[in-house]
Amino acid sequence: MTPNQFRPASDAVVDGWQVSQELGDGGFAIVYLVEKSGKPYALKVARHREASGDDKQTHDRMVREATTLLMLDHPNIIRPRGHGYVEAGNMYLALEYVDGWTLAEWKELKHPTIHEILRVFVKLAAALSYMHRRGVLHRDLKLVNVLIRKSDGEPIIIDFGCATYSLAEDLTEEGLPPGTERFRAPEQFKFLHEHKNDHRARYTFKVADELFALGAMLYELLTDPWPTHYYMRKPLNLQMPPPPAFDVNPRIPESLSELVEKILSREPSRRPVDAEALRRELEEHLERSGAEYRVPAHAPSEQLLAEPSESEGLPGVPPKGPPPRKVTRKTLIVGTSLVMALAAAVTFWRACGDVPASPPEHSAPPMTSPLDMSLPSPVPMVLPPATEAGQKEDSTVKMTTPEIPSPRLPVRVQKGFSAAECAAMSLVAALAAGCPGSQIRPESFTCPAGAARAMVKELHWKDGDSFALVLDDRHNSDDMTWFTAGSDVVGVVPKVKGFDRRQLEVAPPGTRFYGKAYYLSDKMGRSDGPAMVIRYDRVKLPGQDEKPVCFVVESRSYGFKDGRVQAGNFNTGRVVDRWP
Incomplete structure (x- = not known):
């Protein structure tokens, strides 16, 4: 074996x-x-x-x-x-083993007050300060990598698969360090842009990057009523900062909103100098907190039904309306008989917006007898105090999406409605307009570790190469196929005539591509409307081992229903070095 x-x-x-x-x-x-x-x-x-x-x-x-x-x-x-x-x-x-909720689940299930959220983040900042003094950087802080233990409410930082320490060996060959795109500090993207032609350049992950990630987590808990749900979240790390937390959620005290803005500053020097300084600032807010800190960050009712607001569509502002998808089937019951009748037929599936880099290693009572904690031979142990710039490869837990029966007839796209407009419509109007029930857009990403080298030196691909393939090998090439947004897809190059010589040489029939499907509500440079995109990050040529790649297929979409998008199952994709 x-x-x-x-x-x-x-x-x-x-x-x-x-x-x-x-x-x-x-x-x-x-x-x-x-x-x-x-x-x-x-x-x-x-x-x-x-x-x-x-x-x-x-x-x-x-x-x-x-x-x-x-x-x-x-x-x-x-x-x-x-x-x-x-x-x-x-x-x-x-x-x-930690028996607890992720931060996102805790926010939705327990409806914590602003004071309780701050108490958790004081402890997280203290834990980071402790780590940093020992030269350790986590490098993948996000809502699903912190568990709230059910027994005592203590936060536990988990998943150190991306962590590094001072003098640790560099295990990857990519420019950016490992991590999750949404929680990367903006200076990482600036570095990538400035060194796009220097493949040897490596970004040095710093404490300021870690603080930005913690600030992004705090911002989302304060502004997002449904942090566990799929929808088109706007990035927090673009050149333009997200709107102040107070503007998104008036319940947030202005002084706390200003602190969060400081942590998310585009300039690293304007953030707190280190995790200990951040801990002190958060603790000061706790010590002088008044009645405005003792209410839930969002009214619990907002997580069942919310009215549209003028802030909809701003970066970081969640769409108003019922949560898109729930873990358990739940019928929404509201006041009027018309909406009650409609809501009785509507179910929502919940899916985590940020899947853990490795499963939550959930906490157990302390052991009564110590175990052997020495590293197994033959591996030599190095215990120095933290900076390394590897690239995290695909290490997310695989989540399965419930199958939703495909409709007999495609739901045609009604042109002229943006994602924000769809979200702002009433449920009846949105359905009538053909708005999608769930929209999942792939955020900016760097190629998997080793992809650039594998594509150039092993596969002999070039940036811009295009190959034709069947997008999902579970369906015929000439089918109009319903793709579930966010689901795994396996494409294959079929054995047919007509491929150009270049493809036959470097991506012959039988080549299999592995990736995920996404729906883009905006045009993304297309002139004919919304698109379905598949981002393939692995490939296997006949008789060869699987290799990491960056290969993207964009297709015209012809219908939407319950988080699924309809598109043709045969198309041409292109080799890229980064998602736009």
């Missing part, structure tokens, strides 16, 4: 850990709920993917994560409980 094939049964025993169930499957690790001595833990097992490089690199990533966690011991940071190897040779990392 090779390392990437490791997947134990639900009742298996892995090196003494009794497997209960799989919690999540990421790009470089699989996380299991396990038991030992009658107590629950999370077991994170390295998972080799052909697109990620060799087994050693995957192993080195896990070693660095274990090394990082062994450098830390803080009540608000996930704690390691052991490491070792599974029978297949993969390294594993055992972690405490």
